[in-house]
Amino acid sequence: xxxxxxxxGFKSFKSKQIPLRPLTLLCGLNNSGKSSVIQALxxxxxxxxxxxxxxxxxxxxEEIRSRLVAPTDAISFSCRSIEKSATFSLNENxxxxxxxxxxxxxxxxxxxxxxxxxxxxxxxxxxxxxxDHGEYVIGFLDELRYLIVPDQLxxxxxxxxxxxxxxxAWLNEIAPGIDLFYETDSKRDSTHIEFNTFRPTNVGFxxxxxxxxxxxxxxxxxxxxxxxxxxxxxxxxxxxxSNRGMLVMIENPEAHLHPSGQTALGRLIALGAKxxxxxxxxxxxxxxxxxxxxxxxxxxxxxxxxxxxxxxMTKEGETNIETPKLHANGKLEYWxxxxxxxxxxxxxNLAR
Numbered sequence: 001x002x003x004x005x006x007x008x009g010f011k012s013f014k015s016k017q018i019p020l021r022p023l024t025l026l027c028g029l030n031n032s033g034k035s036s037v038i039q040a041l042x043x044x045x046x047x048x049x050x051x052x053x054x055x056x057x058x059x060x061x062e063e064i065r066s067r068l069v070a071p072t073d074a075i076s077f078s079c080r081s082i083e084k085s086a087t088f089s090l091n092e093n094x095x096x097x098x099x100x101x102x103x104x105x106x107x108x109x110x111x112x113x114x115x116x117x118x119x120x121x122x123x124x125x126x127x128x129x130x131x132d133h134g135e136y137v138i139g140f141l142d143e144l145r146y147l148i149v150p151d152q153l154x155x156x157x158x159x160x161x162x163x164x165x166x167x168x169a170w171l172n173e174i175a176p177g178i179d180l181f182y183e184t185d186s187k188r189d190s191t192h193i194e195f196n197t198f199r200p201t202n203v204g205f206x207x208x209x210x211x212x213x214x215x216x217x218x219x220x221x222x223x224x225x226x227x228x229x230x231x232x233x234x235x236x237x238x239x240x241x242s243n244r245g246m247l248v249m250i251e252n253p254e255a256h257l258h259p260s261g262q263t264a265l266g267r268l269i270a271l272g273a274k275x276x277x278x279x280x281x282x283x284x285x286x287x288x289x290x291x292x293x294x295x296x297x298x299x300x301x302x303x304x305x306x307x308x309x310x311x312x313m314t315k316e317g318e319t320n321i322e323t324p325k326l327h328a329n330g331k332l333e334y335w336x337x338x339x340x341x342x343x344x345x346x347x348x349n350l351a352r
Contacts, residue, residue: 001245001278002102005044006078011036012319014068019323021307023273025289026282028311029338033319034282037311038106038249041280044077044088045247048101053090061090068318081245102247102278103240105216108132109251109282114200114208118191120184127237128219134212138182138191141167141215143231147222150275153268163222170214173264174257175207205256210265213253217272217279220246247278254285266291270300286340297330310336 002020007013012033026034039055047053058064065075074091079098086098111134112118121129121136128143129136145164154161155169168180175195182193195203220241229235253269254262266288273279283289289308295301303326310322325333335341 002079002081002247004080005037005040006076006080007037007040008076008078009066009069009073010040010075010077011064011066012068012313012317013040014066014318016319016321018309018321019307020278020280022278022305023270023292023301024280024307024309025292026280026309026311027284027289027339028309029313032311032313034311035251036319038251038280038282040077041079041247041249042104042106043090044079044098045101045104047088047095047097048086048099050097053088053095061093068316100244102245103127104247104249105130105220106132106249107134107212107216107251107253109255111209111212111255113205114203116192116199116201118193120186120189120191122189127233127240130212130216130219134209137212137215138193139184140219141182142184142191144219144222146225146227147219148224148226149218149222152274153218153221153271162225163218166218167214170218170264170268171207171211173268174210174261175203178207206258206261209256210253210261213250213265214268216248216250217268217277220248221272221275221277245278246276247280248272249280251282252284253281254283254288259287262287263291263294267295267300270295270306273305274300286343289340293326293330293332296326296328303328308332310339312336312338 004017004019006017008015026037028034042055043053074089076087076089078085078087084100086100088098089096118135118138120139128140130140147163148161149163149166155166157172158169159165171178171180179196184191193200195207200208224238253265262285269279270292292306296303296306306326307323312320314320322336
């Protein structure tokens with residue numbers, strides 16, 4: 001599990017060491033560097049996998065190099081755990097790969113909305129993938145449906161321990177009474193999904209947007225089926241998780257959800273961290289954060305297992321990070337200016 005990432009020469013980061021915990025929340029105003037932290041982690045993990053470290057749509061080295069460093073300086077990311085450390089660097093189209101990285105899963109804020117059909121991810125012996133935009137979520141769920149969800153993540157309304165039952169029960173926290181149905185058509189490389197017999201386009205955006213998030217947390221935390229692995233990827237997937245750890249990065253998981261659903265999602269995220277996942281969450285939701293704070297108060301996680309980072313931008317264009325301490329009662333040591341304080345500001349103005 002990562003304990004720190006050091007970012008050098010990347011976008012609004014000249015040189016910054018950022019502590020990471022089993023659950024790390026990145027909050028702050030727009031254009032303050034939150035997404036850049038996740039992009040750095042993605043580039044680090046992609047490079048280890050042998051993929052191009054340059055992320056599609058984010059431009060060349062010159063575009064992503066920080067303006068706070070010299071034009072010839074390398075971009076570098078160093079990730080550390082308790083046992084080891086590794087560094088990735090990139091300069092003039094030459095990159096140095098790290099010699100280790102966690103097994104990672106990333107879900108963009110630009111997730112797929114309601115769609116009638118989803119594609120199947122065709123691969124040869126590779127590990128199941130949800131896709132950066134959640135586009136492969138149905139195939140992912142179909143492959144993992146019989147995996148066993150850890151006891152800590154069990155929902156009290158679930159019919160059983162397998163992923164398919166647990167997923168539907170947790171979705172009821174978002175939309176009570178929901179009935180999930182999905183199937184795959186391998187000859188057409190597509191999948192089909194229904195909510196209460198309705199196509200996704202007739203039930204709004206919330207369920208489609210959060211489905212990949214629930215699938216990622218429950219699926220990545222799950223263990224082998226009760227009957228053992230029948231798939232070729234199963235033993236490898238289990239070994240990779242055990243040896244490398246599992247990093248889940250999610251942007252704006254609260255999108256299109258009612259405040260009560262956001263709070264429930266915060267609780268699920270906290271339970272995922274309790275089950276051994278490492279989660280890096282970019283969020284603008286105080287309701288989701290409250291779900292995590294309540295989980296700490298209720299002893300789901302200890303305060304030192306959670307980090308709340310508030311990012312802001314200096315006049316020079318450099319990211320600044322404040323990390324208020326979290327207490328066992330769920331309260332923060334202090335609230336940085338701009339850190340989910342808009343409700344109080346609005347109520348004060350309305351009361352005048």
